Amino acid sequence: QKEVEQDPGPLSVPEGAIVSLNCTYSNSAFQYFMWYRQYSRKGPELLMYTYSSGNKEDGRFTAQVDKSSKYISLFIRDSQPSDSATYLCAMTRVFSGGYNKLIFGAGTRLAVHP
Amino acid sequence: NAGVTQTPKFRVLKTGQSMTLLCAQDMNHEYMYWYRQDPGMGLRLIHYSVGEGTTAKGEVPDGYNVSRLKKQNFLLGLESAAPSQTSVYFCASARPQTDNEQFFGPGTRLTVL
Numbered sequence: 001q002k003e004v005e006q007d008p009g010p011l012s013v014p015e016g017a018i019v020s021l022n023c024t025y026s027n028s029a030f031q032y033f034m035w036y037r038q039y040s041r042k043g044p045e046l047l048m049y050t051y052s053s054g055n056k057e058d059g060r061f062t063a064q065v066d067k068s069s070k071y072i073s074l075f076i077r078d079s080q081p082s083d084s085a086t087y088l089c090a091m092t093r094v095f096s097g098g099y100n101k102l103i104f105g106a107g108t109r110l111a112v113h114p
Numbered sequence: 115n116a117g118v119t120q121t122p123k124f125r126v127l128k129t130g131q132s133m134t135l136l137c138a139q140d141m142n143h144e145y146m147y148w149y150r151q152d153p154g155m156g157l158r159l160i161h162y163s164v165g166e167g168t169t170a171k172g173e174v175p176d177g178y179n180v181s182r183l184k185k186q187n188f189l190l191g192l193e194s195a196a197p198s199q200t201s202v203y204f205c206a207s208a209r210p211q212t213d214n215e216q217f218f219g220p221g222t223r224l225t226v227l
Contacts, residue, residue, distance in 0.1 A: 008154060032214045043118070043204050043218030044157070088156065092214055099145075099164060100213050101172075104156035 003027050006089055006105030015114050019076040023089035023105045026070065030091040032100070033065050035074045038086045038107065047087075048074070079112045086110070115140050118219035120205050126225045127195045135190040135222050137205030145208040146188040147172075147216065148180060150201040157204065163188055164210070195226045 006023045013019055021035075032051055036044035048063045050056045056063045062075040072091075076083055089105040121136040137146065144165050149157040159172030163182040177199060179191045188207075192199060202223050206216040 004156070006156075034214060041221070043206075043220050045218065046215045049214055099162075101159065102157075102214070102216065104158075106154050106156040 004105045010109040012111045021074040029093045032092040034090040036088040120219040137188045139207040143207035147206040149204045
């Protein structure tokens with residue numbers, strides 16, 4: 001069983017829709033929770049990260065963490081065609097040597113059509 | 115600033131051939147990483163380095179070697195390529211204080227026939 005599960009999609013929505021992207025995890029040792037965005041043929045870039053349970057908002061994006069359910073979500077309001085990308089959730093736990101290791105979900109491909 | 119750059123962008127190898135992927139960063143980051151990305155598998159850590167002259171194994175290190183002779187460069191070597199190493203390879207770098215934020219290069223698409 002993978003430590004982090006993410007529905008690969010694809011998810012297709014009309015412009016202006018609210019998008020909900022989700023990941024579940026099995027390891028309660030995860031400390032930080034992140035969302036990376038990856039455009040086609042590009043490297044991932046960090047979109048948001050959070051440490052505690054609850055919501056964190058940044059413009060049209062809201063990251064939500066529920067540690068009791070081991071579930072994280074990313075909401076995109078007023079989605080735009082420029083949001084079309086693959087969204088990767090990632091979580092960290094301490095690796096050997098005391099360094100943080102990122103564990104990535106498989107990514108959800110999102111397409112926002114005009 | 116160029117950020118993280120990777121060379122080459124594409125490569126096709128035959129089984130058994132060797133090659134080296136080069137990663138360079140100009141952000142003076144201590145930490146550097148090599149990942150591979152395969153469909154349905156997400157990004158998996160191959161090797162990483164927490165400083166010049168130091169390297170360590172990640173999640174899937176078999177068949178790969180790395181070197182970090184200079185702080186700004188991190189090399190990934192395939193000594194004898196296999197079709198199972200067909201993948202997209204990403205290099206990333208980070209500061210120790212904020213290593214949750216990794217900065218990724220554009221990737222190298224490698225096909226092994």
